[in-house]
Amino acid sequence: MNKNIFFSDNNENTQTFDWGEVLWLHEPSNVENQRLSAALVKIFSKSKHTSHFHLGEEQLLYVLKGKGLHKVNDQEKDIYEGMIVHCPPYSSHEVINTEDMELILLIVYTPSKLEDIHQNLSIISKHYTLKSVDLEILENIQEEISNLLNLSIVITDEKNKKITEGTYLNCFCTLCAKHKSCEEEDYSSLNQSLNNNHKIFTCYYNVITLSIPIMVNGEIIGYVKCGNLLINKLKDIEEKLLALSKEENIAYEEILEAYESLPIVLKSRLYALIEALTIVAKYITEIIINSMIEKELREKNNQILEKTQEKLYLEDALKQVNLKLLKTQVTSNLKLPRKAEGVFSTIEKIEYPFSMEIGLEKYIQALDENNSIQVVKRIIFYYKDRNISLSKTKNILDEMVAVISRMLYRETDDIEIMSKIREKYKGSIFYSQTYEDLTQCMILFVTEMTDLLRHVLLNGTYNLIEKVNTYINENYYKDLTLNLISNIFYVSPNYLSTLFNEQNKISLTDYINKIRIEKAKEYLKNTELKIAEISKKVGYNNMSYFGYMFKKYIKATPKQYRVENKNLR
Incomplete structure (x- = not known):
């Protein structure tokens, strides 16, 4: 294959790397409804396209010329002329030319469509901004994305003022920023295919930054920015760096080394990066929404608590008296057990399932709803099978609800919750007409108990x-x-x-x-x-x-x- 047919030195669609060249044959003109990119890749003899992570790109490689090794997620495969290789999304990928001749591939990219985040913005107020989100949460998101992409990420407000300190900042941009302000302009040839709010910027030295808006109610409240990368080195870059060195009194070798460390990425990867950063921006919006809902709920709860605090104190004192009275009544009805029969002891002439009650309490405390339901079914079946009257069975279950509901008070120190659930199921037991009604009532009881412990108990400090x-x-x-x-x-x-x-x-x-x-x-x-x-x-x-x-x-x-x-x- 004649290299001059495709890889012309003056072709503006060619990207040059230390390991080879990439000639773009087709790129999407509108990423909203076009996703396919195609290119010819040339890897120099005994060189390798080093391992990199495919965030969202799915890729097919067709070997036109040469031999080599292809690695996907550390699995090696020999490749040779005429072979087709698939590289899935979210995989690490490396191509090695093992021969003394060039390895030439035809590659086809398509970014996999990332799952969208649907926003419910009906309650959002304009005065909420990124400042309503805990800074550590934003820093954690930023750090995880930076680690995944190995690129610089920073989150700014709507005026491009930094909210977080950038991660993975390249030493060239850091060095340059110390001596002069960074002036960016639209990368017009790439921005033509993007959503209006998504921007690619480039500086005087051709360093690229991606800017994705964080939006609430259709208004931009900040940006997720990813940058400090190149898609090509300028032909006159050495002259520009030499001028910068003289103007700002920086050692030329130092600034050249810093510039050489900037990552050069394939243009197709920009589209996958933009999709990933869009999901990150929408995720941050979702966090803002949740923070606002939490704040509103806390304010409403505080208002309710303030209005009812005195009432709760009075009710609490009354219920403590009732509890003591209930304990006295239960004690007076209990007789000393004559002989234990399995898991049951005696209450007058009715057997009370103390051991099963303890087991049920343990299952509920462990949030084991299935086993809790099986226990109450066995208890009710036991009484039905022995022809214990419905009214006496109700008395047993009423006592059991009273005992087990105290678990809520022990775990949450909230007598209001305990009293409500006790009164609710005391009424349900009273109005039950059959053993089946009692069974359904007790199933609802243990289900609500486990739900309350899950949502209330786990919210303890x-x-x-x-x-x-x-x-x-x-x-x-x-x-x-x-x-x-x-x-x-x-x-x-x-x-x-x-x-x-x-x-x-x-x-x-x-x-x-x-x-x-x-x-x-x-x-x-x-x-x-x-x-x-x-x-x-x-x-x-x-x-x-x-x-x-x-x-x-x-x-x-x-x-x-x-x-x-x-x-x-």
Whole structure:
């Protein structure tokens, strides 16, 4: 194949890399309804297109010329002329030219459509901004996306003022910003195919930034920005850098090295990046909405509590008296057991299932709804099978509801909740006409009890954080995020983040990282596992990020730590 037919030096659609060249044959003119990109890729002899993560691009490769190796998620495959290879979305991907001749591929890209987030904006007020979201939540989102993309991310307000400090800032942009203000302009040739609110900017040195709006009620309240990357190096870049060096008195070698470190990405990846960042922006909007709902609910609850506080104090005192009276009445009706028969003891002439009641309470406390239902069914069947009258069975179940509902008071210290559920099911038991009615009534009772414990008990302060701490300690090796943990414990990310900081005096992210690093230290000291294996075992899929976090907390690399502690085994 004659290289001059395709890879012309003057072709504006050609991107040049250290490892080879990419000639774009087709790109979408409107990303809203066009998604396909196609290109010819040339990989120089004995070179490789280094491993990179396909966030949303699905790709087909057709080998036109040469031989090499293709790696997808660490699985190697020999490739040769005439072969077709598929590279799925969300996979790591690497192509190596093993021969002394060029390896030429025809590639076809299409970004996979990411799941959209539907926003319910009916209650949103204009005065809410990004400042209503806990800063740590925004920083966590930013850090996770940066780690995934290995690119700089920053979140700004609607006036482009930074809300978070940028992550993965390239040393060239950092160096340049110290000496002169950054002037960006629209990258018109690329912006033509984008949504009006999505922008690609470029600076004097051809460094690219993607800007995606965060919108509420159709108004822009901020931006997610991703940048410090190139799609091509300018032909006169050395002249421009030399001029910058002289103007700002910066060593030319230093600024050239910094510029050379800027990542060069394929143009097709820009479209996948834009789709991913759009989802991130909409996710942040969703967090704002949830924060606002929480705030409004808290304000309403506080108003209700203020108005009824005195009433609750009076009712509480009255109910305490009633509880003492109830205990006295129950005690007077109980006789000493003559002989235990299985799980039952005697109350006058009616057997009361004390052991089964204790078991039922344990199942409810463990939020085990299925086993709780089976227990109440067995209890009612027992009385029905022995021809115990319906009225006497009601008395037993009424007592059981009274006893088990006290669990709510013990766990929540809220006598109002206990009283309401007790009165509700006391009435339901009273009006039951058959054993089937009683069974349905008790099933509803245990179901509501487990729901209340799940949504009320788990919203307790220290109790909740203790459970979260335990969960993290037992699941540190999993892909833990603030959003995931908040979903597990039925609380909002904003609420959990604030509460966790208050109780543990440390952020949730730092807590997870410290647990992981401590576990990694144990592996490094006590095993011969490779550092890459240890990284995955403690929850870091990116080994370089593991190394970064380990050094941040331990002030040494994993390898240094292992060597220093080798003699301590």
